Amino acid sequence: DVFVVLWLISGTAHAALIERLDGEAVYDTDLNITWLANVNLAVTNTFGVAGITENTGAMNWVSANEWIAAMNVDGGAGYLGISNWRLPTTLFPDPGCTFDPEPEITENSLGYNCSGSEMGHLFYTELGAVAQLGDIYASGDPAELAKFTNLAGSNAFWSGNEDPLLSWAAIYFQLGTSGGQFSQSKTTVTMSVVAVADGDVAASVVPIPGAFWLFASGLIGLSSLRRKFV
Numbered sequence: 001d002v003f004v005v006l007w008l009i010s011g012t013a014h015a016a017l018i019e020r021l022d023g024e025a026v027y028d029t030d031l032n033i034t035w036l037a038n039v040n041l042a043v044t045n046t047f048g049v050a051g052i053t054e055n056t057g058a059m060n061w062v063s064a065n066e067w068i069a070a071m072n073v074d075g076g077a078g079y080l081g082i083s084n085w086r087l088p089t090t091l092f093p094d095p096g097c098t099f100d101p102e103p104e105i106t107e108n109s110l111g112y113n114c115s116g117s118e119m120g121h122l123f124y125t126e127l128g129a130v131a132q133l134g135d136i137y138a139s140g141d142p143a144e145l146a147k148f149t150n151l152a153g154s155n156a157f158w159s160g161n162e163d164p165l166l167s168w169a170a171i172y173f174q175l176g177t178s179g180g181q182f183s184q185s186k187t188t189v190t191m192s193v194v195a196v197a198d199g200d201v202a203a204s205v206v207p208i209p210g211a212f213w214l215f216a217s218g219l220i221g222l223s224s225l226r227r228k229f230v
Contacts, residue, residue, distance in 0.1 A: 017147060026082055026120070027214050033196050033203045035195075036197075041079075042192070048070060057189035058192055059190050060186060061170040061186035066189075071195060080201075089118050090109060110171075111181060112131035127145060156173065157173055166183060
C-alpha cells in the first residue's frame, strides 16, 4: 500500500501543466511559473490602457508593459488576486535555436526551436508543437492546448525582453503558429500579450494543515467525553 501511495505521488509530481484557479491559470511545474489560461485577455479586458486594438487585443511593446502593470493593480489586489504578472522572458543566448539570421552575433536567440525562452518551452516542450507547421493546433497536444483559450487566431506575442543588439526592438514569439522567435519595433508594431507569474499561484491560498483538523477532532472528542461523564 505504501508503494502504491508513493507511486501515485511521484506520478503527479511529474505532471507538467496543471490547471489552477478553476481553469483560469495553468501551472508549469518544469519552470515553476503560472500562465494565464486566457492567453489574449486584452481582447476583452484592456484594464483601461489605451492603444489596444479592438477585437484582437494587439498592442505595441510599450502598451504591453503598461497593460501588465495595470493588470497587477486591478481592483487593488491584482487580476485573479495575483499581483506579480509579467511578460514572458527570453534566454540569451539560446543554444536550441536552429536558425540564426545573424550567426556572427553570439548573443542572438532568434529563429526556430528556441525552447530556452518561456514561450518556447511552452510551445515545444509542454504543448508538443512543431516548428514551421503553421497553426499550433496542427501539431500540438489537443489535451494540453485545451487548457488555454484565445490562442487560436493569436499569432505573435511580446516577450518582456528588448533585443540586446537593437535598442528600438523587442523579442516576440509566434506562439499561435510557427514557433518562431524574432524581434520587432517596440513602438510601431502591435502583437498579442500573454501574462505569466512566477511560482505556483495555488501556493497563495494557504490550506489548513491536516494536523489542525486532527487536533480539532481530538478536542471535539474530548469535549463529548467530558459532557458524557459530567
